[in-house]
Amino acid sequence: MRFIDEAKILVGAGDGGNGIASFRREKYEPEGGPDGGDGGHGGNVHVLADRNVNTLIEYRYTRRFRAKRGENGGSSDCYGKRGQDLTLRMPVGTLIADVNTNEILADLDEDGKKVLLAKGGRGGLGNIHFKSSVNRTPRQCTRGEPGEQLDLRLELRLLADVGLLGLPNAGKSTFLRAVSAARPKVADYPFTTTEPHLGVVRVDQDRSFVVADIPGLIDGAAEGAGLGIRFLKHLMRTRLLLHIVDLAPFDPQADPVRDAMTIVHELEKYDPELASKPRWLVLNKLDLIPEDEREQRIADFLEACQTVNTRATPSFRVSAISGDGCRLLAQKLQEALDQLPRASSSAVKTASAVHFPNGLCEDGQTS
DSSP states (O other), X not given: OOOOOEEEEEEEOOOOOOOOOOBOOBTTBTTOOBOOOOOOXXXXXXXXXXXXXXXSTHHHHOOEXXXXXXXXXXXXXXXXXXXXXXXXXXXXXXXXXXXXXXXEEEEEOSTTOEEEEEOOOOOOOOGGGGOOSSOSSOOOOOOOOOOXXXXXXXXXXXXXXXXXXXXXXXXXXXXXXXXXXXXXOOOSSSOOOOSOEEEEEEEETTEEEEEEEOOOOOTTGXXXXXXXXXXXXXXXTOSEEEEEEESSOSSTTOOHHHHHHHHHHHHHHHOHHHHTSOEEEEEEOGGGSOHHHHHHHHHHHHHHHHHHOOSOOBEEEOBTTTTBTHHHHHHHHHHHHHHSOOOOOOTTSBGGGSOOOXXXXXXXXXX
């Protein structure tokens, strides 16, 4: 199934049914009086977070959704039937905003969360409501009110505890395969990951966390280079970022320090809040470095990073292809996540503040 994480839809609640003006016409009842019933209310439109739905593909190709209209009232005091509600099932993590006002209407951050989006119109009144001592034969009635119409923007943000960052071919997908049962595509060419992947890392029987792998970033991603930054939104709900650096790049012109700073700069361009999240450095592919050069190359990298970036960053050494250091890093992550607060819901924000784009050392030392 194709992964779709953005969509625009138009939803409409049902219109209310019309009330009617009628009078009793029965044998031996020549002056029966008014008996026009009310119209039924229109159906509402709800959204429901469903963990069994993984993508917004259903809303990419079908873009108009409307609840049922209320039935008109009838004679003999018959009231119209209420219109049936419409419930739209969406993936957990979907953010819903009004296209016209940029107001966030719903943040489906929990499975089973249900939100009323559009309210159905009220049914019209029949002439039974207008009789009085001075108006014995009212002939007025009211029409049903129209249901609410909304032009909506949907954005899926995956729910994960840890997010993976890095250049293409840094080893993010290999690391995810090493610590979880996820099996993202791995190959020896850039951009093998073209859509986000989730993996559950189980540290022991009752302790686990979720890792999100997104396509790699390159210099100029904020301007649309490569796959751009459209997948960075999936890291907004994470509590900790793992910045994976290839310490043994195949390109002799590549500079690991410059590459690491490229990722930091792209994060800052996208959203300072995301850039300020706790971020750990993970030096990968150490198995490709001769043992007699390994410690010196690590020390040089740490010293250069500290020179250009004063922020203290825990760092770890791993070899994702062989799994060396990966399990220890997973345990350190679980310990850190136990201390970090859960991500809070962002439903109170406005959409104008949200983006909607069309071990180094195994003891956990800081650099």
